[in-house]
Amino acid sequence: MKIGKIKGISIKIHYSTLLIIILAGYSASSFYRLFIPESSILELIAFGLLSSLIILISILAHELMHSIISMKNGIDVKEIEFYFFGGVSKILDEPEDGTTEIKIAVVGPVTSLIIGGMLMGLSFFPLTNVFIGLTFFYLGFVNISLGLFNLLPAFPMDGGRVLRAILWNKRKDIISATRTATKVGRFIGASLIGWGFIQVFLFGALGGFWLVIMGSLLRQNATESYQQTKLIESLSYIKVDDIMNRLYPLISGDLTIAEAIFRYFMNYRRQHFLVEIDGDLAGILNLEKIKDIPMQRRKETYVRDIMQPIEGVPHIKQKIDGKQALKELRKHKGRSDLLLVESKENSS
Known part of the structure; x- marks a missing residue:
């Protein structure tokens, strides 16, 4: 479930994140009871809920720093997702060198250690409210533990x-x-x-x-x-020129969807076809788009009406390697699962 965006990065929460909130809340409440045995149920629930939510925010800060440093080094980040065991930044490519990877990898644990140190430090200030003091101490301990655990060479x-x-x-x-x-x-x-x-x-x-x-x-x-x-x-050892499909079937934009299914999709078993209109390459017809068209409308809806215009299809150069092509495909995932290869003669 998407809950928002930060610096263009989608933030998502998997349903299993609820288990983090429950387990972190239970652990926090148990910690609070050690220091305040006479605490009420309301106090325990409040401490557990507040602690678990701030832990999620701390994990977000950890992952967000990974993502920001990745983007500063020219690496795209698709999203940050919370799930049962924490959070993960979905970085779309490997760093170009070890130095860049160190920058990206180390910034997350360092962020957790800094947050933990600050919160732990605040807990030692003379506070009249024990609840707040214990909150700072517990969250400081959790963040320092998170930072140190992530620094294990695993x-x-x-x-x-x-x-x-x-x-x-x-x-x-x-x-x-x-x-x-x-x-x-x-x-x-x-x-x-x-x-x-x-x-x-x-x-x-x-x-x-x-x-x-x-x-x-x-x-x-x-x-x-x-x-x-x-x-x-x-x-990286394979050129796009060696693996591109030069014999990709063309279908006319003047066909109905029903005709396209019967004459092409059923015969060739492909997920998409190039579309030509008046002899020119005009777009791509994807099977997923066809599925959105109700059965009763497929005889009156034309290929040109639902095709993806060629201008919106990602293009790559013919001489790049497969690793670069994969990077482009990941970058455009969700908009296209096909890349057109630009050559001197035509597109394939």
């Missing part, structure tokens, strides 16, 4: 990305650097799983299951990130 967490960036600068090989960082990330993930099981079975602490889940996700994400990096880098 790829693809922030600290793991810093490790990869250092290795990348040293070896001049992002694949080798990512492979090593992935191994470290998987080891730390396995350690979290092991410690979680020890807590559960030796000490009876059910909270150990969270470590098991986090460790499992860390290992999975590390492997997936490595595979993704290998795939993206392999595309």
Whole structure:
């Protein structure tokens, strides 16, 4: 669910974020009761709710700084999304070098540590209101813990990305650097799983299951990130000219939608077709657009009426590599899932 935009970046909340609010609120209330045993239910609810909401704002600040530094370095950011285990900035491309990655990765934990330090400092001021003092102290502790945890060299967490960036600068090989960082990330993930099981079975602490889940996700994400990096880098050795489709079927803009479905979509099993009008390339007809047209109107609606005009379709140069093409495709995701390749002869 989209809740707004900051600096052009969409902010979304997944329904599982509700669990963060509940768990963070419960943890905060338990902390408050340790210091104020005689606290009322209303006080506990207020402390838990206030703390969980400010924690979400702190996570947003953490992720927003990742996104801002990414954009300052020419890397597009699609959105920031909150979900069960926190927040994530959906950065659309890898940094160009290790130094840039260090800047992007380290700014999030540093932001959390600064926020935590400020809040912790405020808690030591002479405050007449215990509720406010404990709020500052608890939120300061949470933010400092968040910053330190993210600095663990566990790829693809922030600290793991810093490790990869250092290795990348040293070896001049992002694949080798990512492979090593992935191994470290998987080891730390396995350690979290092991410690979680020890807590559960030796000490009876059910909270150990969270470590098991986090460790499992860390290992999975590390492997997936490595595979993704290998795939993206392999595309840099392939030219668009080698993989472009030069024999793309053209359909007339004067056909009805029903005719286009019967003669083209059913026969060729494609998601989209180029549209020509009076011999000129005019646009693209996408299957998703056709689905929006009611059955009873498909015999009276023409291709030219619902096609995407050619001016709105992203274009790329014929000689760029597959990695650059993928970057362009990600940049335009939502507006088009097709790129036209500009050549001297025509577009393909």
